[in-house]
Amino acid sequence: MKNILLFLFIICGVQTSSAIEEISIQKKWYHIDNDLRLIVINKDIAELSLMLDERIETIVLDRVYRFVNPIETIVKGQMYQIFNNPEDSLYNIIFSELPVVDLKIEEPITDEPRIPCKFNMTEPGGAVIDANIGIELRGGYSQSFPKKSYRIEFWKDSIGLENEDVSLLGMRKDDDWNLLALYNEPLRIRNKTNHELWRLIHTCHYSDIETKAKNGIEMEYVDLFLNGSYKGIYCLSERVDKKQLKLKDFDGQFRGELYKGISWGASTFDKLPDYDNNSSVWSGFEIQYPDGVIDWSFIYSFVEFVIKSDSYTFYSDIQRKLHVDNAIDYFIFLNLLRARDNTGKNVYVAKYDSDEPYFFVPWDLDGTFGIAWDGLNDSVTTGILSNGVYNRLWNNQPENVFPEKIRKRWASLRSTILKSNDLQDLFKNNYLYLKSNGAFDREEMAWTDFSDNPEHLLYMEDWTNKRIAYLDSLFNYSVVGSYKTQSIKRTFTVYPNPASDVLFVNSGDGEIDKVVVYNSTGQILMENNFAEHKIHLNNLTNGVYYLKISSSSMVEVHRFVVKK
Numbered sequence: 001m002k003n004i005l006l007f008l009f010i011i012c013g014v015q016t017s018s019a020i021e022e023i024s025i026q027k028k029w030y031h032i033d034n035d036l037r038l039i040v041i042n043k044d045i046a047e048l049s050l051m052l053d054e055r056i057e058t059i060v061l062d063r064v065y066r067f068v069n070p071i072e073t074i075v076k077g078q079m080y081q082i083f084n085n086p087e088d089s090l091y092n093i094i095f096s097e098l099p100v101v102d103l104k105i106e107e108p109i110t111d112e113p114r115i116p117c118k119f120n121m122t123e124p125g126g127a128v129i130d131a132n133i134g135i136e137l138r139g140g141y142s143q144s145f146p147k148k149s150y151r152i153e154f155w156k157d158s159i160g161l162e163n164e165d166v167s168l169l170g171m172r173k174d175d176d177w178n179l180l181a182l183y184n185e186p187l188r189i190r191n192k193t194n195h196e197l198w199r200l201i202h203t204c205h206y207s208d209i210e211t212k213a214k215n216g217i218e219m220e221y222v223d224l225f226l227n228g229s230y231k232g233i234y235c236l237s238e239r240v241d242k243k244q245l246k247l248k249d250f251d252g253q254f255r256g257e258l259y260k261g262i263s264w265g266a267s268t269f270d271k272l273p274d275y276d277n278n279s280s281v282w283s284g285f286e287i288q289y290p291d292g293v294i295d296w297s298f299i300y301s302f303v304e305f306v307i308k309s310d311s312y313t314f315y316s317d318i319q320r321k322l323h324v325d326n327a328i329d330y331f332i333f334l335n336l337l338r339a340r341d342n343t344g345k346n347v348y349v350a351k352y353d354s355d356e357p358y359f360f361v362p363w364d365l366d367g368t369f370g371i372a373w374d375g376l377n378d379s380v381t382t383g384i385l386s387n388g389v390y391n392r393l394w395n396n397q398p399e400n401v402f403p404e405k406i407r408k409r410w411a412s413l414r415s416t417i418l419k420s421n422d423l424q425d426l427f428k429n430n431y432l433y434l435k436s437n438g439a440f441d442r443e444e445m446a447w448t449d450f451s452d453n454p455e456h457l458l459y460m461e462d463w464t465n466k467r468i469a470y471l472d473s474l475f476n477y478s479v480v481g482s483y484k485t486q487s488i489k490r491t492f493t494v495y496p497n498p499a500s501d502v503l504f505v506n507s508g509d510g511e512i513d514k515v516v517v518y519n520s521t522g523q524i525l526m527e528n529n530f531a532e533h534k535i536h537l538n539n540l541t542n543g544v545y546y547l548k549i550s551s552s553s554m555v556e557v558h559r560f561v562v563k564k
Contacts, residue, residue, distance in 0.1 A: 024060040033230040039093040077438035147183040169220040178237040184375035194365035202329040210246035232446040250290035257351040258289035268344030269388025326359040337368035370463035381466040410475040416557040498563035
């Protein structure tokens with residue numbers, strides 16, 4: 001009889017208990033949506049794999065679950081089916097490397113005021129943040145979307161009597177953060193990639209004084225759960241503010257200034273209505289800094305200068321009032337993206353100190369690269385976006401060097417950061433990160449109108465190639481990397497390329513002040529004053545990187561490859 005039973009076990013493919021491995025996951029690493037029948041586990045997969053010698057048939061979470069099909073290895077991003085009771089519906093379980101943010105609230109989230117909320121974030125490596133926060137809805141029109149964006153503020157107590165600065169996912173330490181829903185982005189990659197691209201293109205002009213100042217924000221992908229309900233892919237994002245830009249403190253007089261473009265008006269530099277210092281809003285601008293102190297006369301004077309000054313005065317004084325290199329980079333960036341919502345609205349105007357020029361800082365970069373603000377395709381790839389400042393700068397006056405500077409800067413960027421393939425790689429990196437972690441499958445479960453359709457990526461690639469070709473023609477740039485009328489000489493030489501251990505920099509006749517190494521997502525990996533003519537690459541893995549070389553008179557960006 002025993003031999004018969006053993007034979008039946010073998011032919012039915014059933015293993016004895018000694019050949020079955022049970023895996024147990026700590027509570028911090030699993031999150032369950034019982035309505036969607038979805039379980040997300042974000043424990044480090046390499047660490048999990050080290051624990052496994054044999055196939056897994058059961059997994060212990062809040063209960064003991066059995067795999068429909070036992071697994072021998074855990075594959076990141078793959079959906080598995082498990083059950084607790086054979087009579088119940090199956091659960092989908094997925095292993096992911098995205099950090100998970102879990103929020104708990106006791107009352108509905110509104111636009112204002114912020115309500116108390118419990119915040120928990122778990123990273124695959126094991127780092128956990130438990131905190132009290134205040135949370136409110138974020139955005140204007142976006143509040144009408146079913147998937148909401150949020151603004152959160154970290155508190156030292158449960159009712160917000162005192163704020164607390166917290167560093168999240170390697171970003172800055174601050175109390176004020178955004179959770180961006182990305183709902184109107186077909187693939188949830190434009191906003192994040194665009195900010196990475198901007199940080200590659202531009203840095204603060206006063207970064208030699210304020211080494212931690214960033215003219216732009218960083219953001220990282222997370223999965224979001226709210227009261228046990230999975231809400232999808234989000235970006236946890238820094239905010240553009242005085243701290244990010246390291247603006248000078250208010251000490252009884254206006255020094256650092258920051259204005260947020262929230263609608264059209266003076267913010268597009270073509271209207272000049274009267275202002276009221278009793279209001280924090282004036283003609284499309286909302287004052288952000290100084291906080292609690294309102295004096296519109298400063299930005300009013302700048303807008304008045306743009307609109308009313310004669311040509312001689314404008315071209316003579318503009319570089320004292322506006323940081324032209326920043327304006328050039330933003331003009332190129334604005335038009336590369338064809339960000340129609342960012343010519344006056346969705347852009348900050350800032351000043352580092354009272355005797356410094358104004359400069360631009362972008363935000364809300366979703367309606368770009370072939371889609372409008374509502375997420376629908378906008379297939380137009382021609383035409384130039386402008387505002388009152390750029391209309392004057394672009395006019396071909398004898399005193400004006402702006403158009404030629406635009407062409408030179410476009411040529412420099414096209415030979416480095418804005419090579420078509422490299423630009424496409426920035427988007428693909430974020431797309432593949434989400435795809436490989438199964439994030440699109442989860443997003444489809446939470447939001448049935450979302451689809452990971454490869455046509456979206458193909459459309460964006462085609463649109464981008466056409467847009468770049470149009471701008472190449474407009475700025476007289478040829479694909480060989482020079483003007484059609486004259487060649488562009490580079491001051492610095494970087495070799496060998498590809499490199500393995502050391503990268504050498506030949507400065508020619510130029511004196512190098514600083515070098516910065518970025519990865520393909522715009523993250524700074526190395527930054528130092530240039531002491532010797534070589535850069536050690538020991539800590540870099542194989543891949544594509546960018547070297548930004550700064551001197552007193554110019555900035556060059558060189559693309560290089562590490563291959564060991």
